[in-house]
Every structure is written in C-alpha cells, then in structure tokens.
Amino acid sequence: MEGSIAVSVVVASHARHLRLRWLLNALEEQTLDRAEWELVVVHTYDADTAARVLDAHPLAAAGVLRHIAIEPGTGSPSKQRNIGWRAARGELVAFTDDDCRPEPDWLERLLAAAGEHPRAVVQGRTRPEPHEREILRASHVRTLDIEPVNAYRQAANILYPRALLERLDGFDEGAIAGEDVGLSLRAEAAGAVMAAAPGAVVNHAIESHTLPGIVRQNLKWRHLAYLAKRHPEFRAQLPLRIFWDEHHLRTTAALVGVAGARRNAAFALLALPYVRWSLGRRGRGATRRVIAAAELPGHAVRQTAEVIGMAAGAIRHRTLIL
Amino acid sequence: MTPLRVALLDQADGGQARQLDAALRAAGHEPRLIGSRAVAQAEALLRRRGFTPALTHVPFATLELQRADVDLAHAFTAPDAAAALAWRRLGGGPVVFTCCERIDRGSVANARQRLATLTRALGQPDAVVAVDDGVRADVERWFALSLAVVPAGDVHAHEALYRKLLAASAG
Numbered sequence: 001m002e003g004s005i006a007v008s009v010v011v012a013s014h015a016r017h018l019r020l021r022w023l024l025n026a027l028e029e030q031t032l033d034r035a036e037w038e039l040v041v042v043h044t045y046d047a048d049t050a051a052r053v054l055d056a057h058p059l060a061a062a063g064v065l066r067h068i069a070i071e072p073g074t075g076s077p078s079k080q081r082n083i084g085w086r087a088a089r090g091e092l093v094a095f096t097d098d099d100c101r102p103e104p105d106w107l108e109r110l111l112a113a114a115g116e117h118p119r120a121v122v123q124g125r126t127r128p129e130p131h132e133r134e135i136l137r138a139s140h141v142r143t144l145d146i147e148p149v150n151a152y153r154q155a156a157n158i159l160y161p162r163a164l165l166e167r168l169d170g171f172d173e174g175a176i177a178g179e180d181v182g183l184s185l186r187a188e189a190a191g192a193v194m195a196a197a198p199g200a201v202v203n204h205a206i207e208s209h210t211l212p213g214i215v216r217q218n219l220k221w222r223h224l225a226y227l228a229k230r231h232p233e234f235r236a237q238l239p240l241r242i243f244w245d246e247h248h249l250r251t252t253a254a255l256v257g258v259a260g261a262r263r264n265a266a267f268a269l270l271a272l273p274y275v276r277w278s279l280g281r282r283g284r285g286a287t288r289r290v291i292a293a294a295e296l297p298g299h300a301v302r303q304t305a306e307v308i309g310m311a312a313g314a315i316r317h318r319t320l321i322l
Numbered sequence: 323m324t325p326l327r328v329a330l331l332d333q334a335d336g337g338q339a340r341q342l343d344a345a346l347r348a349a350g351h352e353p354r355l356i357g358s359r360a361v362a363q364a365e366a367l368l369r370r371r372g373f374t375p376a377l378t379h380v381p382f383a384t385l386e387l388q389r390a391d392v393d394l395a396h397a398f399t400a401p402d403a404a405a406a407l408a409w410r411r412l413g414g415g416p417v418v419f420t421c422c423e424r425i426d427r428g429s430v431a432n433a434r435q436r437l438a439t440l441t442r443a444l445g446q447p448d449a450v451v452a453v454d455d456g457v458r459a460d461v462e463r464w465f466a467l468s469l470a471v472v473p474a475g476d477v478h479a480h481e482a483l484y485r486k487l488l489a490a491s492a493g
Binding site: 017018021022025026052053056057101131132134135136137138205208 | 370371372427428429430431432433434437441463464465466467
C-alpha cells in the first residue's frame with residue numbers, strides 16, 4: 001500500500017447513480033482534511049454513467065475519489081465492499097451506502113471515536129433524511145433509523161480497522177442479506193469491541209414504493225435465514241429466537257388467528273396486537289387513525305409477503321426463522 | 323419560413339413562458355400559452371399527504387395540449403413537462419423542457435413524486451436546456467447532466483431548436 005492514510009470510505013453502488021452523486025456531493029463537504037481520507041466506490045455502472053457521475057465529480061479531480069467498475073450482474077454489497085476495502089489505503093475503513101448523506105463532520109467524528117476506542121468497530125448514528133421527511137407520509141416507505149450500537153450494525157455507517165477486516169477476510173460473500181451484521185458478529189467473536197459514535201451522523205434516504213415494489217424489494221430478506229443458520233448466537237436478539245422482528249411476530253400471530261378463526265372464533269384474538277399496532281402506527285388522533293386504517297390492508301399484504309418470504313428462506317436454509 | 327406553432331406551459335408562471343410568448347409572436351410565430359387549472363382542494367389534499375406541489379393541473383394541461391393545434395410543447399416546470407410528455411405519448415410532437423428552478427439537496431427530493439417528476443423532466447424530453455448559468459450548474463451538480471443555457475428571451479436560439487426538433491421528428 002503506497003501512501004497510507006487515516007481512513008478510507010468504501011461505498012458499494014448499484015442502480016442508484018443519482019443518489020451516489022448526492023453522496024459524493026456530501027462527502028465533498030467533509031471537514032476532515034482531504035489529505036487524511038479517500039473514497040473508493042465499487043459499482044456496476046457503464047462507462048458513460050461512470051464518466052458523468054464519478055470521473056466528472058470534483059472529488060475525482062482532487063484525487064480523493066477512485067472507482068472500480070465490475071461487470072453488471074456480478075455484484076453484491078458484500079462482494080463490492082470486499083473489493084473496495086482491499087483496494088483502500090486507509091488503516092481504518094468507513095462504510096456507508098449510496099443512498100446516504102453523511103453530515104459534514106461525519107468522518108471527523110468517526111475518526112475521533114476510533115481514536116478513543118483503538119481497534120474497535122465504531123458505529124455511527126443513521127437517521128432518516130430530514131430533507132425527505134414529507135415522504136414518510138407515503139404508505140410504503142423504506143429508510144433507516146439507527147441509534148448506535150444496535151443489533152444489526154448496518155454498513156450504512158460503520159468503521160472497521162483494516163487489520164480486523166483482513167483477519168476476518170471481510171464480508172461473507174455467500175450472504176445476500178445481513179452481510180453487515182454477519183461481519184460484526186464474527187468481529188465480536190474475534191474479540192473486537194463495538195463502540196458508538198452517536199455524533200457521526202449519516203442521513204438515510206426515505207424512498208416511497210408501490211405495494212408491489214416494496215413486496216419485491218423486501219423479498220431479499222428471505223436470505224436472512226442464511227445469517228441465522230451461520231450465526232445461531234444472533235437468535236438471542238430475535239423475539240422468541242425465531243422471529244426476525246416484532247412486526248413478523250405480530251404478523252405471524254395474526255395469520256394464525258385469521259386461519260384459526262374459521263374453526264374457533266377465539267383465535268381471532270391473536271390478530272388483535274397486529275390490528276392495534278397498525279391502527280396506531282400513524283400516531284394519535286382520529287385523522288391519523290383513519291389514514292392508518294386505510295393503509296392496513298396494504299400493510300397486511302406487505303407483512304404477510306415478508307413472513308412468507310422468510311418461511312421460504314427458512315426452508316431453503318433448513319433453519320427455523322420467520 | 324412557416325410560422326412555428328408552439329405550446330408554452332408554465333404552471334408556476336415564473337414569467338419565462340410569457341416572455342418567450344411575446345418574443346415568438348414578435349418574430350411572426352404562433353405560440354400558445356397553456357394555462358393551468360389546478361384543482362385547489364385536491365391540491366391541498368395532496369400537499370397534506372406529502373406530495374410535491376402542482377400536480378393536479380397535469381391532466382388538464384395534457385387535455386388542453388390535445389385540443390390545441392400545435393406542433394411542439396415547451397414546458398417550464400417539471401409537472402408541465404409531465405403533461406407535455408403525456409401529450410407526446412398520445413401522439414403529440416416533440417417536447418422541450420427549460421429548467422428554471424434552482425436545485426439543491428434540500429429541494430431535490432423533498433416531497434412525494436418530486437424526484438420522479440424532476441428526473442423525468444430532465445431525462446425524457448427531446449431537448450432540455452437551462453434558463454441560466456446558476457440552474458445549469460445546479461443540474462450538473464445534482465443530476466450529473468450538462469445542459470446548454472438558453473435564456474427565455476432568446477427567440478433565435480429557440481427558433482433554431484424548435485425547427486431542428488421538428489425536422490428530426492418529421493424525418
């Protein structure tokens with residue numbers, strides 16, 4: 001490695017070149033001296049898009065940005081991040097996603113936290129993009145809201161010592177989803193400490209989807225069964241050690257309730273926690289409850305599809321998780 | 323030279339369409355301003371649900387374009403471009419979009435349908451230009467697109483652009 005630097009930012013990007021461009025703009029505003037960091041983007045874009053979005057960006061002209069193109073259709077977050085950190089020059093490697101906007105002092109604060117906790121994995125705060133808050137009114141939205149350190153240690157905002165990544169051989173490329181939590185579990189097993197950097201803030205995009213769109217997108221979570229199989233210790237974090245989260249627990253109970261109610265009406269009581277949560281998810285007040293009630297059928301379809309997807313993953317990987 | 327029959331759409335009424343309308347008329351062409359008919363109550367409801375402003379006039383503007391006897395539609399806002407693109411899909415002619423608004427991170431995706439409308443307006447018309455250097459720089463920074471600058475009052479540049487697009491669509 002020639003010319004070692006303090007920290008490398010590694011980003012895997014696919015099919016989100018516009019958001020990637022906005023990420024570059026945010027990184028351009030970092031307060032950390034440019035001599036101390038670099039950016040490595042590993043992407044699947046064609047040459048024209050890469051030239052327009054990446055080569056023409058001021059960070060490329062400043063020598064801070066390097067990018068590595070891989071064949072479209074051959075990438076995955078874990079593979080691309082592995083290519084990125086292996087090409088990086090930093091002693092520390094910070095990961096963020098192409099749909100995120102770090103605050104200007106993000107790297108500076110992440111680096112300060114890493115200085116206070118040498119050899120630790122440092123997780124920053126990820127919050128829904130304040131500029132896009134209006135989009136939360138849509139029925140089906142996707143974003144991230146993380147107070148560090150959380151159970152999932154998402155790669156949207158996390159820093160690893162390069163030496164630790166080398167020792168662990170990076171992300172598990174067999175993992176299609178949950179590769180970030182998998183890496184953190186292996187890091188903990190290897191003795192690494194998890195440290196929080198709540199002041200190192202990344203804003204995560206808020207994107208609205210159609211019902212078919214969000215169902216399609218969430219189907220990838222079926223691959224979390226692979227994670228549960230590889231890391232049984234992670235089950236300690238899961239409700240009843242079986243359900244991915246409380247939503248899946250409520251949804252499964254509601255599905256059992258609806259199915260059982262044909263034989264015995266008392267089964268319908270199992271659906272109550274789901275209905276109660278669904279009607280309250282928009283907050284208090286009559287209008288909010290009416291909106292929540294109108295959204296309930298769509299949400300039920302979405303959650304049911306997720307649970308069925310998880311069941312399919314559980315069968316494939318022969319491990320019980322829903 | 324035959325006079326150009328151009329529909330000019332500017333729901334925001336920023337003055338650019340009227341300026342170009344006057345300039346084209348003075349040059350002997352037949353521009354037509356397409357007025358907006360936003361449905362105030364529906365618009366307010368959409369705003370409450372987090373949608374980007376000025377969407378309800380789009381179907382009316384499309385209908386008006388269908389009825390108008392024009393060869394080309396020129397939009398000055400992203401929702402107007404959506405109306406013009408719908409008109410093109412229904413068998414209309416070429417579409418030009420002049421981006422007139424300043425864009426930054428705070429405004430580029432701050433409401434439902436905002437980014438989608440803006441992305442389509444910048445990506446799908448037959449020609450896209452910026453009204454000034456500031457807008458050109460914003461579009462380059464946030465969309466990685468290089469636009470030519472054509473001020474609304476530049477009738478010669480618009481005339482050349484329209485004729486080129488009409489010749490291409492006829493060919």
